[in-house]
Amino acid sequence: MKNSNFVILSFYCLILLSKPFFSLSATERCNPDDKKVLLQIKQALNNPYQLASWNPNTDCCDWYVVDCDPNNNRIVTFNLFSANISGQIPAAIGDLPYLETLVFRKLTNVTGQIPSAVANLTNLKLLRLSYTNLSGPVPTFFTQLKNLTFLDLSFNDLTGSIPVELSLLQNLDALHLDRNRLTGTIPESFGNLTGKVPDLYLSHNNLTGSVPKSLGDLNFTVLDFSQNNLIGDISFLFGRNKTIQIVNFSRNMFEFNLSNVQFPDSLTSLDLNHNMISGSLPQDLTKLNLQFLNVSYNRLCGQIPAGGKLQSFDVSSYFHNKCLCGAPLPACN
Template sequence: MDKTATVLSSLLFLFTFLTTTSLSKDLCNQDDKNTLLKIKESLNNPYHLASWHPETDCCSWYCLECGDATVNHRVTSLTIFSGQISGQIPPEVGDLPYLETLVFRKLTNLTGQIQPTIAKLKNLKYLRLSWTNLTGPIPDFISQLKKLEFLELSFNDLSGSIPSSLSTLPNIMALELSRNKLTGSIPESFGSFPGAVPDLRLSHNQLSGPIPKSLGNLDFNRIDLSRNKLEGDASMLFGANKTSWSIDLSRNMFQFDLSKVELPKTLGVLDLNHNGITGNIPVQWTETPLQFFNVSYNRLCGHIPTGGKLQSFDSYSYSHNKCLCGAPFDNCK
């Protein structure tokens, strides 16, 4: 073999060695890997987590994401979704200190209460525990997660009252607590979130009592209080100077006069059906870009204003009121 061939052979060997070494390098932090293997064991080693093998790099495992070199490739996201998984949330989830996203979703055999060790996840920004069979209360310790931006606990069997401490979360952008068995009133403290006003979804629960007047000081982009047992005046949620996009108060027991209620010029969704609301529909409502609208099953009366989007909705949107008239109904006499 001549000198040129020898050099080429050596370079090829070196390239192959370096490539193989690079590809086989385990980026995953060993502590994180050990924790993840414990989580898998706690969930009875489900097939959904078959890729979680101790001989492979955990940063390549299904349901996981690792951060870049700035956080030494620590596990930053754990998302377990729609698998055949039973048991409770493993307590070991609290031992992933760099976790920013934690999701257990559409796992109907996931039971028990919300795991207390989640309070250790000080970097958590996104917590989604939904479409499971979690029970017990919404724990107060969630308020310790000061970086939390999104909280969804919907479609569970959670009970008890809503912790007022959730309003102390400084970075929260969305609170989704719908479709549980929550009782009691909406906390007064929900009128004073320290940061931006979050989207608030509390529908399909058993909440009761009046809405705190302090909520009138906030400009919600989306608020959904539908299908509860709330009562009294909800007119403080409206206002021509607000920028709300969606307001759903349907299927409660609200009673207030609609006549002087001004809608935000930005409102696209308004649902007030099945309440005890009185008065007439203001002319100002013709100025809003409504895409969905329903005021049926109330006690409204008077002429439906013409113009804008109000005539684009069929009679069902206005049905079962005391004495509404004008299109889409018969002309007023």
């Protein structure tokens, strides 16, 4: 009996050993087309250490940097950041048709323009190409990505003007174009948004001209136009019925009277430093739950209203104004 059992066991072992790859191929989740594309991307990036797990003999759903959809096992996430990678974003990235998240971030040796192949990724919801050395214009083909909810192109070397077509992206929660070398004006089309009103980050560029009045018809939550060369009156962006929470208009050439501006109760951060704003600080500022305030380096005058959070900020929030006075500045004469 013992010999018989041994023979049967040996027989099954021979069957398993004779088909060593049967188990892998039967259980591999990764779509073969996606795997082929990923290996092309790895080769185009010169086989970096961060993609060492991308072994063609293993399941690509288990590889680092990418994730598969558990329902159809297609690659839906590509998230590459803080890696020692040089070169350009491979055009093959556009051959991952189910991709919903694409991130190339903190890759300072990644250069070149944003490849047009990105326009093929019509399922994209989040696109973050930031902290790289990408150059060239902001592509107009982003308008083909109708499902985008988050677009971040910050901290690059992008040049040219802001495409008016970006206003056609109706599902955006946030648009980051800050920290580039963009020129021209803020598109008038941004005031014609018919979908969501995105948080708008345009700081640290070379934008000029006035802010379109049409933006005053929208209810933003975050607006950051700081460190540009913008001019004019932007008081129309405020109002009692607005929903704005965070405002940074610092280091421009905005010029208007602050005295009668009405601020919404939602406002928690207001940065207007280094402009040419005149008038006095409205008494209504004392009613706000401000977490940050800076109106320094302007042309404000009069006493800082007492009460609320206004005295909780130090001198640096108020100094270098024409004749502003009262705590925390010296008393008014």
